[in-house]
Amino acid sequence: MGRLGQQCRVDIVEKSPAPFGLVRYGVAPDHPGTKEVERSLGEILEDGRASFFGNVAVGKDVSVDELRARYSAVVLACGAPADKELGVPGERELAGVTSARRFVGWYNGSPEDRDEPIEERLRAARTALIVGLGNVSVDCARVLLRSPRDLAKTDMCQHAVDALARSSIERVILAGRRGPAQAAYTAREIRELTNMAGVHVWSPENEVGALFEADKEELRRDRARRRAHEAVSKAVEAWRGISESETSRSLHLRFLQSPISINPSKQDDSVVGSVTLRANELGGEAGKRVSKPLKATEDVDADIVIRSIGYKAVPIEGVPFDHRAGAVPHYGGRVLSETGTDSVQPGLYVCGWLKRGPTGVISTNLMCAEDTVNSVVEDCEQGRVGAPTTGEEEFDGIELLLRHRGVRYVTLDGWHRIDHAEREAGSQRGAPREKFTSVESMLQAAGC
Numbered sequence: 001m002g003r004l005g006q007q008c009r010v011d012i013v014e015k016s017p018a019p020f021g022l023v024r025y026g027v028a029p030d031h032p033g034t035k036e037v038e039r040s041l042g043e044i045l046e047d048g049r050a051s052f053f054g055n056v057a058v059g060k061d062v063s064v065d066e067l068r069a070r071y072s073a074v075v076l077a078c079g080a081p082a083d084k085e086l087g088v089p090g091e092r093e094l095a096g097v098t099s100a101r102r103f104v105g106w107y108n109g110s111p112e113d114r115d116e117p118i119e120e121r122l123r124a125a126r127t128a129l130i131v132g133l134g135n136v137s138v139d140c141a142r143v144l145l146r147s148p149r150d151l152a153k154t155d156m157c158q159h160a161v162d163a164l165a166r167s168s169i170e171r172v173i174l175a176g177r178r179g180p181a182q183a184a185y186t187a188r189e190i191r192e193l194t195n196m197a198g199v200h201v202w203s204p205e206n207e208v209g210a211l212f213e214a215d216k217e218e219l220r221r222d223r224a225r226r227r228a229h230e231a232v233s234k235a236v237e238a239w240r241g242i243s244e245s246e247t248s249r250s251l252h253l254r255f256l257q258s259p260i261s262i263n264p265s266k267q268d269d270s271v272v273g274s275v276t277l278r279a280n281e282l283g284g285e286a287g288k289r290v291s292k293p294l295k296a297t298e299d300v301d302a303d304i305v306i307r308s309i310g311y312k313a314v315p316i317e318g319v320p321f322d323h324r325a326g327a328v329p330h331y332g333g334r335v336l337s338e339t340g341t342d343s344v345q346p347g348l349y350v351c352g353w354l355k356r357g358p359t360g361v362i363s364t365n366l367m368c369a370e371d372t373v374n375s376v377v378e379d380c381e382q383g384r385v386g387a388p389t390t391g392e393e394e395f396d397g398i399e400l401l402l403r404h405r406g407v408r409y410v411t412l413d414g415w416h417r418i419d420h421a422e423r424e425a426g427s428q429r430g431a432p433r434e435k436f437t438s439v440e441s442m443l444q445a446a447g448c
């Protein structure tokens with residue numbers, strides 16, 4: 001980045017009082033290795049050229065236009081805060097049906113999801129059905145099947161550890177609309193799930209073994225998928241012939257199944273009791289396999305239904321949005337005025353899931369951010385955006401504006417105080433941290 005890097009000042013505006021977004025509120029608590037990235041992100045916050053403004057919602061406390069008026073470049077990195085829906089009867093009305101986004105937010109202590117009613121449902125629930133075969137589904141299944149004693153040592157919030165300890169969950173069903181060769185989970189994640197101690201793994205032979213020539217061709221071409229499929233087949237084979245009743249918890253893997261309705265329980269018609277699955281077959285050539293509905297249906301008991309079929313970015317006021325792609329139209333991270341045009345919104349950039357849609361792991365997002373930053377630097381160097389502010393006295397960011405509006409923003413010092421208090425609280429139970437689960441408690445800990 002050369003000279004620009006030394007002169008550059010970066011203000012980080014974050015809706016939550018705490019930094020780190022999905023690393024804090026999305027990554028599974030029993031994957032502390034993944035959370036190590038917080039250390040590198042923390043170093044960036046500590047850099048003298050960076051400032052943190054937590055508890056500032058763009059679109060509410062400050063608009064994109066106000067940001068653009070104050071900074072040479074504005075990079076939108078707000079991710080994908082909503083989720084896709086199945087669009088089947090019962091999905092919205094019945095208690096016990098939720099999204100993976102809400103469930104993950106709930107166990108990770110996101111203030112927005114603290115009131116998730118799943119906490120109450122867990123007490124009586126025996127079977128949870130998760131729709132989708134991605135890594136988020138695998139995270140949800142693992143958390144439901146893991147021993148609460150193990151979870152208590154992680155940074156999972158106490159309310160979630162307690163609720164999971166009280167839960168009666170015996171069976172978790174993962175159901176995907178396509179076959180075992182098309183599952184989106186990665187080998188490491190599915191291997192960890194299917195190798196959990198004392199968890200019986202089952203999948204109908206005609207589903208886990210449903211591999212036609214095009215599916216075999218997909219597996220031949222893609223080593224990662226092949227390894228994921230091998231892990232599943234091996235686990236299912238290892239448990240074949242052993243009764244599910246010999247273990248206290250089990251995992252069912254269902255392939256080529258689409259939920260067509262979520263049905264009320266026979267005892268209480270306000271809560272979910274079962275899901276009707278419709279069988280699918282696959283059509284199309286390798287790499288383009290699509291599911292086609294068959295006639296056969298099956299009712300499967302489920303006391304909790306979690307749809308985990310992908311996150312969704314939402315439009316931001318004042319920023320173009322491509323509704324079909326579910327992302328902001330861009331060229332190398334430069335926001336385009338309209339989808340399909342090449343006219344750029346000067347000084348406005350995008351990165352992460354808001355730029356590419358909700359796929360990809362942390363390293364994918366790092367590369368994505370680099371691509372956007374390269375565009376910012378190039379535009380600055382070529383004079384396409386205003387020169388970066390060079391001196392403290394000339395710099396007029398959003399601080400005055402926020403103060404004027406009475407926004408209780410959290411600074412880096414404030415975050416240090418929250419962080420310290422959370423680590424202290426966690427150490428009492430031998431956990432890395434116990435997170436605050438309300439915005440107000442975080443603001444008080446931050447001293448604002």
Ligand code: NAP
Pocket residue numbers: 084085086131132133134135136137139176177178182183184185189258308309310311358359360361
């Ligand atoms: P994902 O990987 O895109 O998986 C979504 C799943 O939902 C797929 O199985 C997809 O099936 C299914 N689906 C989509 N629409 C559906 C519909 N209408 N009906 C039924 N099924 C539907 O998404 P994700 O699990 O939310 O993960 C998001 C990203 O975060 C991924 O890149 C993932 O790897 C990453 N992540 C990584 C980790 C980790 O590394 N430990 C943990 C969590 C998340 P089709 O394939 O048929 O569309």
